[in-house]
Amino acid sequence: MTEQAPLPQPTGLLYENFGTGRHRESSLVRHALGSVHAEELVAGLAGGIGFMYFVFEYAGHPPLLTIVAQAHPDPWVEAALDRLGVPYEVTHSSRPRWDRVRFALDAGRPVFCAVDRSRLPWHGGIPDEMVGAEPYTVVLAGYEGDVLYVEDGASAPHRIAEREFGEAWTGHRKGRHRMLVPTGPAVGAPDIDGAVAATAARLTGPVLGNRFDVNFGFSGMEKLAAQLRDVRTRTGWERRFGSPEAFFAGTRRLHTCLEVEWTAPGATRPLYADFLDLAGRPEAAALFRDSAGNWSRLAxxxxAAAPDTDAPGRRALFDELAALVDGSLALERRAVALL
Known part of the structure; x- marks a missing residue:
């Protein structure tokens, strides 16, 4: 069998490296800056890890579990660029400004855009109001005529017509056609100490400075463990995820949040541990790797939980998951003390 040569990259691209290493947004930043920085450095400078835990309830739908295991809520791209010392410009507009897009791309500058992911054809192309409310960053990596080349995790750029991309751009209404353009090379050395301090502060809190801080960092982990064990109140998993439909939705979502969505595998802890090795903090790195094992085991x-798991089986699972959260919490408290 003759091995086929890889397809050539289209003309009109500003860079050649595409695809996600371990973390999508870190890879976007790395590639847009010419792949001169390691992915773990970009991820760590952006803040690396965090923890946010909420369960949202909407009429007619099973409870929606949301865990964000990466740094949150500070914007990932801006945090990475700030600590790399890379200057950039952010603009908003009431409509897509294709003149600004082309001006930046013609100058050799990739364009970061916040879009409605559900409207992108490679994500299904079916508008979803809940998905569209969340900012989703992609990079415009070039264009030819009215066709844009978009980096979004795949090993090659996606081709999409300006008009169609404009619908996804407009679909994220809160973004107001936001575009971020790096405007020059890095100035100075990366702010590693500032990044590490910000991560420690995010885990120990407060994060928002309001009543929702209980859902963030170590407090958020404690809340998750407590609700997993809660057999009495309506916010406990016993009641909240007691039906087969809710149990299936909650357990699958738990896996997605810790391994796939808004994270790198292992709740982003292995990637952050690699950053800490670069930063000269190997003892803390080892503890975060141990914690990652718990998060991945939990996920x-x-x-693997069967949707029709009976009540005793659900109770045993929830208790086991809570114990794993406790284990990660203890390890991460020790790790932060070493930062």
Whole structure:
């Protein structure tokens, strides 16, 4: 069998490296800056890890579990660029400004855009109001005529017509056609100490400075463990995820949040541990790697749970998951003390 040569990259691209290493947004930043920085450095400078835990309830739908295991809520791209010392410009507009897009691309500058992911054809192309409310960053990496080349995790850029991309751009209404353009090379050395301090502060809190801080950092982990064990109140998993439909939705979502969405595998902890090795903090790195094992074990148990698991089986699973959260919390408290 003759091995086929890889397809050539289209003309009109500003860079050649595409695809996600371990973390999508870190890879976007790395590639847009010419792949001169390691992915773990970009991820760590952006803040690396965090923890946010909420369960949202909407009429007619099973409870929606949301865990964000990466740094949050500070914007990932801006945080990475700030600590790399890379200057950039952010603009908003009431409509897509294709003149600004082309001006930046013609100058050799990739364009970061916040879009409605659900309207992108490679994500299904079916508008979803809940998905569209969340900012989703992609990079415009070039264009030819009215066709844009978009980096969004795949090993090659996506081709999309300006008009169609404009619908996804407009679909994220809160973004107001936001575009971020790096405007020059890095100035000075990366702010590693500032990044590490910000991560420690985010885990120990407060994060927002309001009543929702209980859902963030170590407090958020404690809340998750407590609700997993809660057999009495309506916010406990016993009641909240007690039906087969809710149990299936909650357990699968738990796996997705810790391994796939808004994270790197292992709740982003292995990637952050690699950053800490670069930063000269190997003891803390080892503890975060141990914690990652707990998070991945928890995610796999959730993924493998049968939708028709009976009540005693659900109770045993929730208790096991809570114990794993406790283990990660203890390890991460020790790690932060070493930062």
């Amino acid at each position: 796999e148990l959730a993924r």
